[in-house]
Amino acid sequence: MKGKQPRLRDQVHAVIRVNHYSIRTEKTYWYWIRYFIRFQQMKHPRDMGPREVNEFLTWLAVHRNVAAATQAQALNALVFLYDKVLDKPLGEIGEVIRSKKPRKLPVVLTHEEAMQIIDRLGKTDRLIASLLYG
DSSP states (O other): OOOOOOOOHHHHHOOOOTTTHHHHHHHHHHHHHHHHHHHHOOOGGGOHHHHHHHHHHHHHHHHHOOOOOHHHHHHHHHHHHHIIIIIIOOOOOOOOOOOOOOOOOOOOOOHHHHHHHTSOOOOHHHHHHHHHOO
């Protein structure tokens, strides 16, 4: 008589522990695995494959407008699931529309703009700002 298969969550947890992944990685991977399963109307991952992973990753880029790093994180979680947990490597998942959301660049003042602001400060504040800026 074959024993009952452990829940997917417990399988993921066990493999994470055996491979010495961090708790943070475990939480992140489980988040993406659950998201994937929900996206595919609660089908078990063993009943899906590269096509469904491709659909999910493309949907993240096109409809959720996630950053490229976020899309890559989701892919890593699913590759881990199929390769290490289900022992069913994904192989080629086909062409995925990649996120093109650029990183947000910080706003930086030009030297002239910084000097204009510093010049408007009082004597003590100007000294402090000049030291911090310089």
